[in-house]
Amino acid sequence: MSEKEISLAVIKRLPRYYRYLGELMEKDVVRISSKELSEKMQVTASQIRQDLNNFGGFGQQGYGYNVEHLYTEIGKILGLDKRYNIIIIGAGNLGQALANYTDFEKRGFILKGIFDVNPILIGLSIRGTEIRLMGELEEFIKSNNIDIAVLTIPKHNAPKVAADLVNWGVHAFWNFAPCDLNLPKDIIVENVHLSESIMRLSYDLKTLKEQPN
Amino acid sequence: MSEKEISLAVIKRLPRYYRYLGELMEKDVVRISSKELSEKMQVTASQIRQDLNNFGGFGQQGYGYNVEHLYTEIGKILGLDKRYNIIIIGAGNLGQALANYTDFEKRGFILKGIFDVNPILIGLSIRGTEIRLMGELEEFIKSNNIDIAVLTIPKHNAPKVAADLVNWGVHAFWNFAPCDLNLPKDIIVENVHLSESIMRLSYDLKTLKEQPN
DNA sequence: TAGATTGTTAATCGATTAACAATC
DNA sequence: TAGATTGTTAATCGATTAACAATC
Numbered sequence: 001m002s003e004k005e006i007s008l009a010v011i012k013r014l015p016r017y018y019r020y021l022g023e024l025m026e027k028d029v030v031r032i033s034s035k036e037l038s039e040k041m042q043v044t045a046s047q048i049r050q051d052l053n054n055f056g057g058f059g060q061q062g063y064g065y066n067v068e069h070l071y072t073e074i075g076k077i078l079g080l081d082k083r084y085n086i087i088i089i090g091a092g093n094l095g096q097a098l099a100n101y102t103d104f105e106k107r108g109f110i111l112k113g114i115f116d117v118n119p120i121l122i123g124l125s126i127r128g129t130e131i132r133l134m135g136e137l138e139e140f141i142k143s144n145n146i147d148i149a150v151l152t153i154p155k156h157n158a159p160k161v162a163a164d165l166v167n168w169g170v171h172a173f174w175n176f177a178p179c180d181l182n183l184p185k186d187i188i189v190e191n192v193h194l195s196e197s198i199m200r201l202s203y204d205l206k207t208l209k210e211q212p213n
Numbered sequence: 214m215s216e217k218e219i220s221l222a223v224i225k226r227l228p229r230y231y232r233y234l235g236e237l238m239e240k241d242v243v244r245i246s247s248k249e250l251s252e253k254m255q256v257t258a259s260q261i262r263q264d265l266n267n268f269g270g271f272g273q274q275g276y277g278y279n280v281e282h283l284y285t286e287i288g289k290i291l292g293l294d295k296r297y298n299i300i301i302i303g304a305g306n307l308g309q310a311l312a313n314y315t316d317f318e319k320r321g322f323i324l325k326g327i328f329d330v331n332p333i334l335i336g337l338s339i340r341g342t343e344i345r346l347m348g349e350l351e352e353f354i355k356s357n358n359i360d361i362a363v364l365t366i367p368k369h370n371a372p373k374v375a376a377d378l379v380n381w382g383v384h385a386f387w388n389f390a391p392c393d394l395n396l397p398k399d400i401i402v403e404n405v406h407l408s409e410s411i412m413r414l415s416y417d418l419k420t421l422k423e424q425p426n
Numbered sequence: 427t428a429g430a431t432t433g434t435t436a437a438t439c440g441a442t443t444a445a446c447a448a449t450c
Numbered sequence: 451t452a453g454a455t456t457g458t459t460a461a462t463c464g465a466t467t468a469a470c471a472a473t474c
Contacts, residue, residue: 009441011416015409019391033455045455046443053457061449061456078412079419093310100306103391103408107415147418172418174411178232178316188421190414194405195316196228198387199291201403202320203224205360205385206292208401222465246431258431259467266433274432275474 010051014074016041017051021071033064083108084172085146089161090153091116091124091131094176098150099126112144141168148172155179223264227287229254230261234284246277296321297385298359302374303366304329304337304344307389311363312339325357354381361385368392 020041024032038045052058052070055077059065075081086109088095098104099114114131116122121131132140140146149170151158158177165173172188175181178195233254237245251258265271265278271286272278288294299322301308311317312327327344329335334344345353353359362383364371371390378386385401388394391408 007441011413012409014416015406015412018412019409035455044443046445047441049456049458050442057457059456062454063450064455077416079415080412082415082419082422084415084418093306093313097306097310101407103411107408107411109411109415148414171421172414174414186421188414188417190410190417192405192407192410193228194314195320196225196232197403197405198316198320198322199228199231199293200224201361201385201387201401202292202295202297202322203227203290204401204403205297206295208384208399209295220465248431257467259469260465262432262434263466270433272432273474274472275430277431 006054010054013043013047013051014078017048018071018074018078021067021074024067025071029067031064032067034059036064080107083110084148085110085112085144086148086150086174087111087113087115087141087144087146088150088152089115089134089137089165090151091118091121091126092152095150095152096126098152098176099129109148112146113140115140137165138168141165141170146170148174150174150176151181152176219267223267226256226260226264227291230264231284231287231291234280234287237280238284242280244277245280247272249277293320296323297361298323298325298357299361299363299387300324300326300328300354300357300359301363301365302328302347302350302378303364304331304334304339305365308363308365309339311365311389312342322361325359326353328353350378351381354378354383359383361387363387363389364394365389 017037020037034045034048038048041048049059052065055073058070058073086104088099088111091099091114095114095116099111104111111127111129114126114129115134115137116131117134119133122133124131146169149162149165149172151162151173153161155177158175158179159181162173162175162181162183166183166187171186173181173183173190175189175191176194178193181189183189230250233250247258247261251261254261262272265283268286268290271283299317301312301324304312304327308327308329312324317324324340324342327339327342328347328350329344330347332346335346337344359382362375362378362385364375364386366374368390371388371392372394375386375388375394375396379396379400384399386394386396386403388402388404389407391406394402396402
């Protein structure tokens with residue numbers, strides 16, 4: 001019995017709801033109506049109610065939503081109550097920056113290892129996680145039950161490395177390499193394409209300068 | 214005479230077209246039809262033609278598109294032929310990673326300065342750009358004609374710092390802080406919310422595990 | 427010229443917004 | 451109970467896809 005498919009547009013909004021609800025909790029706000037939340041977030045109240053009702057009725061007529069309850073429920077929908085083992089491939093600047101990224105643990109992602117081709121980096125530790133040589137990768141993945149690989153390597157070998165990782169049992173990627181990985185479609189890939197982001201910024205700037213009104 | 218507004222969905226696809234055309238150029242491909250490109254990119258040919266025709270007719274009936282010409286034209290649409298001065302605010306791991314990010318120059322963004330509150334970092338240089346104290350910021354922006362600020366600072370002071378920057382003349386932001394900046398609406402903000410990205414990945418993983426088919 | 431493929435209009439599909447009955 | 455606000459259906463809007471005449 002497959003439930004109705006949730007649209008990608010809805011999924012992409014959930015983390016933002018989650019963030020706002022977290023901020024409300026910090027301010028000790030107990031309840032909020034879709035109308036109040038919509039004003040804060042600059043979306044329509046209708047959209048909030050539609051989005052949430054894809055997953056169930058979390059509110060109460062005449063009252064609104066309990067902030068803490070809704071926060072917890074969205075967390076569950078996003079799978080933030082689960083634990084996953086991750087590795088970082090590529091210990092360059094970005095790889096090291098992400099290794100220091102404490103949000104991983106907050107979201108249930110446990111950093112198990114960091115790998116690089118450069119022998120100079122080997123043995124160095126980031127927040128208690130040692131950098132290892134790529135040669136150890138296959139053995140490490142198999143013995144550490146790795147779910148997710150973060151790819152912070154150059155684009156020229158990213159698809160090849162990703163294909164190897166899939167063969168060794170990794171089934172999800174957080175990909176920072178500026179390319180498509182072309183993996184089987186049962187493999188999950190979340191891309192962070194900084195160069196595409198910077199081009200959108202460039203477009204907006206150009207457009208602003210052209211229409212000075 | 215205001216031209217018809219281009220939808221955000223179209224803009225977001227342009228950088229990906231640009232990337233694929235770049236790859237085709239590297240392979241010395243001279244021409245490509247919307248059909249061939251659509252197969253490579255896993256979109257419909259119709260969508261490619263519709264998207265491009267928002268900006269003009271870049272193809273030729275019976276022939277397709279000249280790869281190099283289309284690449285150049287999309288580059289112009291994205292404003293990649295322009296030059297903008299940028300600064301990085303926050304010289305932590307991520308700020309330093311971005312300072313080393315060579316795509317900036319490729320896209321016409323010139324790194325003029327890096328700023329941090331931590332005096333320990335002052336004087337240190339990254340790819341020839343010196344790290345400066347936040348106190349110098351106002352003077353620096355005014356005398357260096359800064360267009361864009363990259364924000365890699367903690368969320369608790371990001372909106373305040375951004376508001377100051379706007380007052381001093383910055384009108385565009387590449388924001389890595391996990392918060393909304395709440396700036397006037399003529400200010401351009403391109404957000405990179407890594408924590409939202411990681412939550413989408415978490416959702417996909419959870420969904421995969423629930424439906425093992 | 428004939429074949430191919432664009433540019434563009436029309437049809438479809440999906441997502442957002444509006445409205446309101448249900449109900450706390 | 452009366453007022454408020456949800457959950458949900460219906461209406462609208464916009465984006466994607468299909469189709470085909472124009473034309474290289």
